[in-house]
Amino acid sequence: MSLLQAEVERRGTQIFDLVDRHPESIFSKAGFYQRIMEFSMRDEYFKVQMFRFVDVLASLRRGSDIVQHLDEYFADMRNGFTPLIRTGVSLARIVPIISGKFLRWNVSGMARQFIAGRNPDDVMKTLRKKRRQGIGFTVDLLGEAVVSEEEANEYAARCQELLEHLARETRGWTDPLGKNSELFPVVNVSVKISALYSQMNPADPADAIAHLAPKLRPILRRAKELGAFINFDMESYAHKNATLELFRTLFTEAEFRDWPHAGIVIQAYLRDAEEDLHDLIAWGRERGTRFTVRLVKGAYWDYEKIKSTQNGWIIPVWLQKPESDANFERLSRILLENESIVTSAFGSHNVRSIAHAQALAEELGIDRSRFEFQLLYGMAGPIKRALVEMGYRVREYSPVGELLPGMSYLVRRLLENTSNEGFLRAKFSEHVSAVQLLRDPRDMVNGVAAAVPAAPSDSAAGTAAATVDFSRNGATREMPSVDTYKNASLTNFVYPESQEKMRTALREVRARFGQKYPLVIDGREVWTDKLLPSLNPSAPDQIVGFVAEAGIPEAESAAKAARRAFQTWGRTPFEERCQLLERVAAILDRRRFELSAVEVFEVGKAWAEADGDIREAMDFCLFYAYQMRLRGNPRLTQHVPGEESYQHHWPRGVALVIAPWNFPLAILCGMVTAALVTGNTVIMKPAEPSAVLGALLMEIFEEAGVPPGVLNCLHGRGSVIGAYLVDHPDVEMIAFTGSREVGLRIWESAGKTRPGQRELKRVVCEMGGKNAIIVDSDADLDETIVDTIYSAFGYQGQKCSACSRLIVLEENYERVMQRLLAAAASLRVGNPEDPGITVGPVIDETAYRRIQEIVERGKTEATLAFQATHIPEKGYFIPPTIFTGVKPEMTLSQCEIFGPVLSVLKARDLDDAIRIANDTDYALTAGFFSRSPANIERIKAELVAGNVYVNRSCTGAVVGRHPFGGFKMSGGGTKAGDGDYLLNFLVPRVVTENIMRHGFAPEATPEYRAEFLWPPR
């Protein structure tokens, strides 16, 4: 055993002895809290329901609401608590007011255990008491998620007040150790950076710093005058780089350069924490003034893991608990070895982590008064006491705030206390032995490298067929399992490299503005005497590129070419077709920043929106290839002796693909790939405003090796070539996404049978929506506001899935509107070349004028509650607009706007809200925010929409995860991004063979067999 390990064990044992001398469990508060914690640790389902109930409780106003929720959350408990809860609920029903009060009182008591005071005044009682125990403080202001600049400014003002108050109230307080006190001011305030700016965007740390620095300077200035200490807390990974950069920027400024009383948090659960710490220390040395680092493991482990997994990102946190512990110890060493410039604050309740820091400091000869231990208020009381007794400096992190805004903090603490991996549970609840708890974490890291998702390009290919086992006769008994598709990744713009790649791409794409793109027919470039310009909607005097315009003759040649190519393509093995799609996906991945940049210029998408579109295009390629492999082989219809009946599919023929501009690559690519992989040949007509992107997609298919004539690209006017081809006898099917007006015309026209036509035309028709989000009276408003704003104004409301009606229950109306209007007012509108922009221009002048007209008409029907005023003069910018007082029958409620205009309707109750939501011609997407399990279940059953989203935005469908499409006037009920979607492009066929000869037949018939191809390849 190393000397250090021996010393860690010695000190750890000493702490445990001191802890055991004053036996006080972390769950010391008897009664309600203790019960809840015990039940939660015994039963995971109870824990989830209980914490969700705690989360909603503070927002419920009536006793009857509380009882109702209690019933809903615990009605179907299938364990030992059922009788308890049942009796509780029955009793509560009799006197809801009293029981509501009783529950609220108990949960408030639970919250008070972790929240040191309601306000700065209230917290002083706690701080004085702790001072008597030799424990210092850092105060943190609890708050709701900041969704607007109004709220951010309020938070800044509260920080100032807090500082003043603490300074006034602690005058004359001295350092508990009376040594090296100049390093540890009595007044210490922890600041949550994201609460000071509502528009923090990971892609734009410079913008965050530009907005945050002016808000922080007065706070820092005052803290400096008052002799206080300011700590920057660390939040989610998305904000980490900006927070670090902000810290370095501010404390390099002349005014603060020589001020030593600033600190920042490093989270040891992050894989890049060590690099960040080295950078910070190097910066500190150059600055030449001390600063502090609070070393913690990190509070958002589950969130980071979930978020990254959903987006296909590299998970930034360690995946094994001992890895975080070991990293904490590595970072402790780095901190203590650099004690000459950085003061350490170890934020942990883990006795092993604490003992390790103590032992290391001793080894390095650092006096115990030169660093401190920080622990959370309401947790690990005996450990704090032990540390004080051992002569260490202890500071308590003391949150201040009301119950409602403090709920998310309370739930985080409850989760931490009940976590299977947590030290506190192991020690105080499961009574794990000291020896076990003091083991070196490096010895506990599992030898197998923890699984980290592959880097974006690695995750691309879904090569399902590789696993299929074909037997000698070409048939197989097995098919690959169905749900193993892994989506392509989004770009994580939190990384400076991603930001830099995007900036470079924007520069390069701009440099080739004005380039000309041909039509492609039968594998040949075709130029006509007319070029169509494609403009930048943010600056319409800029021409992104020109495309050759097709007329009827070119449409005719494309139809002929596609028909000829079909003879071969339709009989090409599906595996070859799948591989073509995978090559396309790989090229999309290679060119993703360039393509995103073109989207920013050509259709006005913000960075992340543009990247999302490329990701979706890649997903369509990979997902449809994956699905085709599942469906490509003929499948036995039934096992019956003596006969083989195989069902399989043939392609329909020539598919005409007419795509919209709002998802210029994704939707175009989705329809084209579905048609191609199923063996059809395609004439694609990209939308006019996104013609350059269409031309680039053609280029990509050519590079991937699409045979001549299999994919043909025609630019031009839908009313001319589109209409001509819809009626063309050589076109067997039309895949269309776009406006209702054009969609219905295609539907009708394709229904007529014309001379020379071989097939009944199939139409896949996806149109618009008038999508509603309903806000229940108990909804989590932090989530509701952020997601509604995103759903309504993301990509300027130009998504068919966008929220255009917000239906708010009367009871909640004022609270929702106050926050919603302030949040809308905080949105940044401008040219999306700038990464911090959320709202860009609408697509073109026609859209601009049409939306303006609707807004003007809206003013005569309803109340214009908000319209942004700071918008660029040049370009097609429509300010985010919110109407209130909207009635269900008004144009604002019924007509699709396709722009950043949100209509708010008030509903009496949920019945009324559902009726309003369902009362339109459309059925595309719908959303609901609620914390009532019963209401959520009802909504799932009753909202009339193809895609219903609960407690999240109603946009952002992911291929395979959220098959997308609506019905009624939103479309023909097909779902893009679903395996069954491919069936639209196929005709089914059954081949039956009597395999009995003179009473003899093979015993087994394979489930699947090879394709019926002649001559076989």
Ligand SMILES: Cc1cc2nc3c(=O)[nH]c(=O)nc-3n(C[C@H](O)[C@H](O)[C@H](O)COP(=O)(O)OP(=O)(O)OC[C@H]3O[C@@H](n4cnc5c(N)ncnc54)[C@H](O)[C@@H]3O)c2cc1C
């Ligand atoms: C005073 C103070 C201030 C704090 N300030 C911040 C802050 O600004 N920002 C912040 O993010 N956190 C902060 N924290 C940390 C956080 O809130 C938790 O309290 C802390 O992570 C718990 O660690 P521990 O050492 O006490 O307990 P332990 O039980 O030893 O560690 C639990 C921690 O291990 C990590 N972990 C859990 N499971 C795994 C796994 N499977 N793989 C890898 N790692 C895992 C998580 O970080 C988890 O919180 C602060 C903590 C304190 C005490």
